[in-house]
Structure formats: structure tokens, C-alpha cells
Amino acid sequence: MNNVKEYCWLISQQPGKKRLQTLIGPALRLTEEGRWETSIHLLDDFDWHIYRSGQSLIHSVADDAPDQGRCVLIKSDKPVCEQDNLSIQPVFWHDVPSGKLQQSLKKLLGYSGLIRVLQIDEQRTVLACRDEEQKILLRLEVIKQTVSSHLGTDTTPYDRVLLRILPLRGYHKEATQVAESLRRLRHKEAESLNTGELLALCKIDPEAELLPNPLPLDPQEHTESALRAATRLLLKQARRYEAGIIADTDTEYLHQYRVNVRRARSLLSLLKQALPDQEGRELRQRLANMVRPTNALRDMDVFLLQRSFYGGLLPQPFQSGLEMLFRETEQQRQQVQQELAVYLVSEDYQHDCLWLDAQLKKPADFAAPLAPVPLHQVASSKIFKTYKRICKLGSAITETTPDEQVHDLRLDCKKLRYLLDFFAALYPQEQISRHTKALKVLQTILGDFNDYAVQQESLLGQVTAQTPPDQAAAIHGLVALLYQKQLVARSQVMQALETFASDALRADFKAAYSPRKDRK
Amino acid sequence: MKVLAIYSMKGGVGKTAASVNLAYWAAASGLKTLLIDLDPQGASSFYFRVKPAKKDWGQRFFKTYENLLKQIRASDYENLDIIPAHLSFRNFDVVLHNLQKRNKRLKKVLQGMRKEYDLIVLDCPPSLGNLSEAVFTAADHLLVPVIPTTLSERTFNQLLAFFAREGYSQEKILAFFSMVQSQKNMHKGIQDTMRQAWPDFLTSSIPFSVDVENMGEYRAPVDQFAHNKPANAAYQSLWQEVHRRL
Ligand SMILES: Nc1ncnc2c1ncn2[C@@H]1O[C@H](COP(=O)(O)OP(=O)(O)O)[C@@H](O)[C@H]1O
Numbered sequence A: 001m002n003n004v005k006e007y008c009w010l011i012s013q014q015p016g017k018k019r020l021q022t023l024i025g026p027a028l029r030l031t032e033e034g035r036w037e038t039s040i041h042l043l044d045d046f047d048w049h050i051y052r053s054g055q056s057l058i059h060s061v062a063d064d065a066p067d068q069g070r071c072v073l074i075k076s077d078k079p080v081c082e083q084d085n086l087s088i089q090p091v092f093w094h095d096v097p098s099g100k101l102q103q104s105l106k107k108l109l110g111y112s113g114l115i116r117v118l119q120i121d122e123q124r125t126v127l128a129c130r131d132e133e134q135k136i137l138l139r140l141e142v143i144k145q146t147v148s149s150h151l152g153t154d155t156t157p158y159d160r161v162l163l164r165i166l167p168l169r170g171y172h173k174e175a176t177q178v179a180e181s182l183r184r185l186r187h188k189e190a191e192s193l194n195t196g197e198l199l200a201l202c203k204i205d206p207e208a209e210l211l212p213n214p215l216p217l218d219p220q221e222h223t224e225s226a227l228r229a230a231t232r233l234l235l236k237q238a239r240r241y242e243a244g245i246i247a248d249t250d251t252e253y254l255h256q257y258r259v260n261v262r263r264a265r266s267l268l269s270l271l272k273q274a275l276p277d278q279e280g281r282e283l284r285q286r287l288a289n290m291v292r293p294t295n296a297l298r299d300m301d302v303f304l305l306q307r308s309f310y311g312g313l314l315p316q317p318f319q320s321g322l323e324m325l326f327r328e329t330e331q332q333r334q335q336v337q338q339e340l341a342v343y344l345v346s347e348d349y350q351h352d353c354l355w356l357d358a359q360l361k362k363p364a365d366f367a368a369p370l371a372p373v374p375l376h377q378v379a380s381s382k383i384f385k386t387y388k389r390i391c392k393l394g395s396a397i398t399e400t401t402p403d404e405q406v407h408d409l410r411l412d413c414k415k416l417r418y419l420l421d422f423f424a425a426l427y428p429q430e431q432i433s434r435h436t437k438a439l440k441v442l443q444t445i446l447g448d449f450n451d452y453a454v455q456q457e458s459l460l461g462q463v464t465a466q467t468p469p470d471q472a473a474a475i476h477g478l479v480a481l482l483y484q485k486q487l488v489a490r491s492q493v494m495q496a497l498e499t500f501a502s503d504a505l506r507a508d509f510k511a512a513y514s515p516r517k518d519r520k
Numbered sequence B: 001m002k003v004l005a006i007y008s009m010k011g012g013v014g015k016t017a018a019s020v021n022l023a024y025w026a027a028a029s030g031l032k033t034l035l036i037d038l039d040p041q042g043a044s045s046f047y048f049r050v051k052p053a054k055k056d057w058g059q060r061f062f063k064t065y066e067n068l069l070k071q072i073r074a075s076d077y078e079n080l081d082i083i084p085a086h087l088s089f090r091n092f093d094v095v096l097h098n099l100q101k102r103n104k105r106l107k108k109v110l111q112g113m114r115k116e117y118d119l120i121v122l123d124c125p126p127s128l129g130n131l132s133e134a135v136f137t138a139a140d141h142l143l144v145p146v147i148p149t150t151l152s153e154r155t156f157n158q159l160l161a162f163f164a165r166e167g168y169s170q171e172k173i174l175a176f177f178s179m180v181q182s183q184k185n186m187h188k189g190i191q192d193t194m195r196q197a198w199p200d201f202l203t204s205s206i207p208f209s210v211d212v213e214n215m216g217e218y219r220a221p222v223d224q225f226a227h228n229k230p231a232n233a234a235y236q237s238l239w240q241e242v243h244r245r246l
């Protein structure tokens, strides 16, 4: 209906009003309507969850209205949802008022915080073209954009100038004439920059920052070489999170740091027959030493992240005691975080990391029994054995089995999970995700069972003779409720085990991972 | 889409002043608004600096809505478009007389605008003929400016009587006091009696003000050059009241 053709050109230089007026001629007069400066930020979390979902999160704020920012989530150039009037740039999902955007961000980010990836500073000048009666017949917009990176160090900003000719309804002819007289400024048609192009301009490559998933593996590679290479990759990935732990950006940095170190350590122990005994032991020891100083902080993070969950469990009279507990933990946490930061920048720690890397970089010496065996043989037999072990241990579990044995079973499930994750590249994707999914169901129940137990223990550990009575009351109230939840999870364990050891799944695992003669 | 006609049989009562400022505030409040200047004198068009079409197109006005689309001009303000008046509009009564279903013609062509606009404001010429009746049929609401004088009171009652006689719904009629001079006792007295007789008078009224007269000099809605003046607040509040009734 009203589809008026709009011109948008890339031009080589920012033209002044005078120059434009000269080109247009005296029949129309240019008046400046206003100038606006806007800062636009591309936001994501450190692990690129928004980017990986194929979306982009844009935050923009006009310089003259800094408390009226706006966030838009974009998927393939189209806005999915948005939120206006943001007084600050959101960091966590709950910084956005409840609504569609908050929901999407909650799913995408979890506990991760948003950081600025890059910034576009936009300077917009709007000029009106008026006739002899001062009626506006069309508008011109001169836009200067400067793109700069917030990540990395040595990126020079990228500049460009756009000229837009914005016709008004009923005055197309005039717009076409003006476009004609300004055409000599045109360098080429301007396209709006999409996220991929912006990242490229800033030399940011999210793919290069993340571990490939699954890890690329060669089925014929010798197990020792593959193990060394993979462990190195995992450690490198873990170290990516150090700066965020030191800056205390959000709790996810420490969590991911630990996840990656633990994965590395589990691999070394799951495949210990692929490394010389002495070396393997030393490597595992060093990795354990790396994780230990992070335990206290992680425990506190886990507790503090339960704030609203715990708050929801307890009735009003217990709330102030609980709140006090959280506030105290927050204070202690500061101290503990500082200590960890000091440790991470210490020479000792840096030295350990260098040692680990150098050690893993050493060429394989194929002295250990599994070292020269092709990866795929080791993979299948490890996976199948671990699966069978879970079934066997599982079949021994009854309603009355001591909790200890259930915890052991949980650890075996974890091992199987690490194996499936690590070796994923060697098998059809569909098969790995089918088996991972089945395992996850069991792991969730065992995990809940374990978490409730650990939480009770850690809560009770906080009660001393000096604990104020209403704090102690809140703790005991929580422990009672968590114990109930633990019982519920315990009652689901047997059913979940039965499903996981069913004939159908057993046959499926056997077909997928039992050793085959033709491969030998 | 709603159609709001600013109408009075009398000239010089503030119809055009109200059309210009109400259309402006409607657009500012986010409604896609089209102001149609039906008065061949083209005062609304003049205030918005929109020149009339070169071609004589009044004959085609009631044929199809595409004819109207071609005449739409953007105003200088967001969300507000205008169809400027043309001298040929002076023949509308005759043009309509020669058409079948003349009362429904205007309504029909305006229906063609409903995809694009939320509100159509009609600035009507002062008369009571075929065009007026087409307006009474097309409009969802008729907004009538009334100067609080005995003569205007009489004219207003004539309009009510006409509506009753010809079977138009009086519920369409919204009235407000225009060019009110609060220091005049007569203005006060007539407002009170008329409000009693016709309880549907809007509470907002427009004061007599040099700022409204100055629209002719500035050629813009009052808000653009007298932002902080009472007349501006009066139009804004009149719009809010009308908006609630739409
Ligand atoms: N509230 C007012 N105060 C003072 N002058 C007014 C006011 N409203 C209108 N006028 C002036 O009165 C004259 C007629 O107003 P106008 O809106 O054109 O009336 P109409 O459209 O009903 O003929 C114009 O010169 C206008 O400037």
C-alpha cells in the first residue's frame, strides 16, 4: 500500500549540510531536525549460548536517555522478543522485567551473566527537505557507525557512513529527484550488518573459543596420543575461565572451570592403562590439586544459588533466619573468592599449568598396555563394560540397600557419561544421543538423591553452638524438608535402574559397543 | 478503524482548529491517523502546509477508495497523513445528489482505509446538505464545537431535532464548548443550562485563546509553538476524553 522506496547508501565521507544543500539545489531547503547518538551492544555470555542458539541479543541506549535502554533478541534478522525502558544493561536473566524476553534469556543463560561482545556507536543526523512553504517533503539521515570489539585487545574500530533518503507518502517524485541529485555521493548500496559480519569485522570467532562438540577423534589413532591431545584441550578450555573467576563475573566461570578439569581427570583415570603408570598417577594428582582450592567457593556458590528455592520451601517465620544465613555466607564468600583469585594468579599455579601442558605435549611412548591400541576398540569396550557394571550393581540395589552403594552407582553413571561424551565422534550421533538421553534420566534421579543428601550435610555443618536460634531453626526446617525430598528421589531409583537395565536397552548397547571381529 | 467527524452547521466555531489539534494528538498517542479536509476552503490543509492536488478530482471522491489513496500526503508528524481539500469539493452536495445510495457513499469509500488507519478525522464544511448526511452516516462519532452563546444553543438544538426527525442516532453526537471566555457571565450561564439539557457534553472545553488564532501564523498545531499554554493542554485533554469515547 504505502511501500515507498527508501534509499540507503554507503558513502565514503560524512557530508556536511552545506554540501548536501548545494547538491540538492535551491528549490528545497534543508533544515536540521536533530542529532541522536546511540550506543548499541551485542551481548552474550562467555560461552556464547545466545550465538550457539542461532540468535543475537542487542542492547541499545540513546545517549540522551541512558535509563531507557532497549533489548531485542533477534533470530535470522527478525526480532523474536524485546523489552523497552531498561534502566540498566541487563547482566542476568532476572535483570529483565518478567515477560517473553526474560523467559527466553532464562533458558539460554541459566546462571551465566551477559557480557559485551562488541559495540556500535551510532551518530544520526536527521535533515528535513522543505518546500517554499516549509512543508517537509522528505528526510535525509546521515548515520555514522563505529564498530569496536569488547573482547581481545588489538582490534581497530571500523567506521562507515550511511546516507538514507526517507520519502514521505505523497511525495515520491520529490524523493526520487533528490536521490538523483545526491547519487554522486553513493559508494554502494548499504546493507545492515548482521551478527556474523560484525563479529568478523571485530575478528571475533566464537567457534575458535569453544571446544568442538563432540571432540574430533580419529578411530584409528593410538589411544595414548588421543588421550594426551584431548586432555590438553580440556585443560586449555578450563583455563579460559580463569579471568572470569578472578573478576568474579558470575558463578558459571568457576563451575565450567571445574567441569573441564574434572573431565580431564576422569579421562586420565578411565583410560589409565593408556599411560605409563607413574606419569598417569602424577598427572591425576596434579589435576586433583588444581581443583581442591576451588571447592570452598563452589560450595558457597551452590548454597547461594539455592536462595529462592530454599526461601520457597520455608514458611514466613523462618525467613529472617534464612536471610541472615545467606547474608553471612555472602560475606564469607567474598573472602574465599579473594583467596582463590590470589591463588590463580600465583606463580605456583602458573607453574603447575605449564608443567601439565609440557607433560601432555610429550610424544606418546607406547609403553602402557592400551597405549598403541586404536581408539575405537578401547572406546567400545570401555563403554560396554561400564554399562554392564551399572546394570550389575543396579540389580543388587533394593529398598534397603545402604545409601553408600547408591552413591557408588551414581559415580559409575558419571563415568559412563564421560565416556559417551568423549568418544561421541566415533559413533553415529543419533546413537550417542539416544544412549545419553536414557542415561540422563537415571543420572537426574541419582543426582537429586545425592544433592539432597549433600545439602543436608552442608546445612548441618553450618550449625555450631554460636548459631543464633532462628538461624538454627531455619536450617533444621530445611534439613527436614530436604530429607523428605531425598526419600522421594530414593523411591524412584529402583524403577529408573530397571528401565536402564531393560532387555531392549541392553541389546541396544550390546549391538552398538560389543567388540566386533571385523574391526580387529 | 473509527471515523470522527468534526461538524457544525455554523462556520467559525472552531471545527478546523479542533480537527487539526485532535488529529495531531491522536497521531501522537500512536494511532495511525488520516485527516480528511472536506471543506473546499482548505483551512486544515493550510495549517499543515499541504498543497491541494493540481487535478480537479472532487467528481471522483465518492467512486472508489483508490482515488482517495492517491491523494494521501504525509504530514510533518509521525502517524499523521492528510487528504488536502480541493476547490472542487464545493460541489460535493451536487455530486452526491446524482449518485445512488448517496448517504452511504462516504462510509463505503472510507471503509477502504481500514487496513491502514486507526482513526479518520473529517473536518467538515458548515452546511446541512447531502454531504452532511453522508457524514452523519459515515461517522462513528460527531464532535460538535459549541460556542456558549444563545445563537449556538439554538443551532445545536436544531441539529438534535434534525437527527431525531431523520432517524440518525443522537448517541453519535459528542459536543464540547469552544472559544470559551470564562470572564463572560453569559458564557458561564449558557454552559450550565446546556449541560443540564444535554448531559453528554464533554467536560473538556477549549478556551478562547490567542494561541489558537496564532495557528494561522505558525501553520502548525498549537503544541508545536505554544507547548506550555492552556489552549494546548485543553486540546490534549479534549483528545483524551474523545479517545475514551471512541
Ligand atoms: N479557541 C479559539 N480561540 C480563539 N480563536 C479561535 C479559537 N478557535 C478558532 N479560533 C479562530 O476562529 C476562526 C475560525 O476558527 P475555525 O477553527 O476555522 O472554525 P470553523 O472551522 O468552525 O469555521 C479562526 O480564525 C481561528 O483562528
Ligand SMILES: [Mg+2]
Pocket (backbone or CB within 6 Å): B015, B016, B017, B039, B043, B124, B125
Ligand atoms: Mg473550518
